[in-house]
Amino acid sequence: MIRREANGVERSKPYPQLIASGIASSSLYLLLYLYEREILSAFTRTDSWYPALPVVAAFVFSFAHGVFTACFWEVLGVKGRKK
């Protein structure tokens, strides 16, 4: 689908990115749901490098889900106005 921007430029909506990031994000959340106990057990260990797991997971989820949410609003046509 093509949309026309305020400056007259026509751009297609980011459906491929929305679908790809949506699959990535929902897969990550599905894994969290399916392996809830195992993940919680590993992520609360305090030995070795285990304390890094919550930080790494937060970055990974925020990347996948962040791209998805950005595409989501863009596909809906809700975009910021450049001044």
Add this chain to the structure above:
Amino acid sequence: MEHAAIEFIDLQYGDVLALLAIGFVGGLVSGFIGSGGAFVLTPAMMSMGVPGVVAVASNLCHKFPKALVGAYQRNKFGHVDVKLGLVMAASAAIGVWLGADIQHQIKENFGEPGSNLYVSLAFVVVLTIVGGFVLHDAVTVYRSGKSDEQERVSRLARWVQSVEIPGTMMHFRTANVRVSVLFTLPLGFATGLLASIIAVGGFIGVPGMMYVLGAPGLIATATELVIAFVMGFGGTIKYALHGLVDIRLALILLAGSLFGIQLGVIGTTYVKPFMIKVVMAAIMLIVAVSRGLVVPVYLTELGRLDLAPRTMAWLHTASFAFLVLALCTGGIIILASMLRGHRAGAMPLK
């Protein structure tokens, strides 16, 4: 393998939906004013049965990636002064450290009720003064009929910018401010101190950047996201080292808040600058009322007042209701302002 002796709750579907909803509104407010949400998220998780320390740890773990996404998006609109954010964050870290130490001392000497009373009084005093000032400024701008114009730099900020201390001057390009680092240090320190006491340092950091340094509201709120990222990141590592982060809570909150923060960021491009102050003041003043309601409860627990248990329970409920009201009020004002901006003919929907 070493586990912390902490009970992690069994999450019910209702809890997940509540976390998603609160995360969304918290994200919306954060994207718009740079902070907010933490004051509701922690008590909300505690009301689900999450231990306080796990609620704080999980909140921080969702806060830093949220702030990162928000700062990245707002940087696209040229709102973020990364240098100012990092300079403020450096001194904020010292404030957090000292604030935690003060909290510890008060808890040692006066117990849990004394600590709660200290936190609530800090909320009431700081938020009433700063929130009242921000609201007064927003009303003044609105009444002047110049709400469309660029914000005027306060008299205090003009003085701060005029002070030349050789060897300490820094230029913050995006904020278009040149000040001595001797002014940013105490400001960052106060931000960190407040963050360690009430978990929302932005209630000092944003007004401080606006009224003391002279940064525009849009820049101050976006730059606060850099500070929130640094403090949230450091806090998460600290709690993760003790195995206190419930990653499920953090990631569920993140799922809702990333939808919200993107919308909040978009909202900043449609509203008049003074609306940021209106949202901030409204939230701060309602939260001040919320915390003021529980002060008699803690005074009773310290033996200074004599309230019936039923009255204390009612005050606790009313206090939480006001916290939710603060967040919802912020969210409603933001969405209404965005719709008004859209109707004014700017939103490219097609």
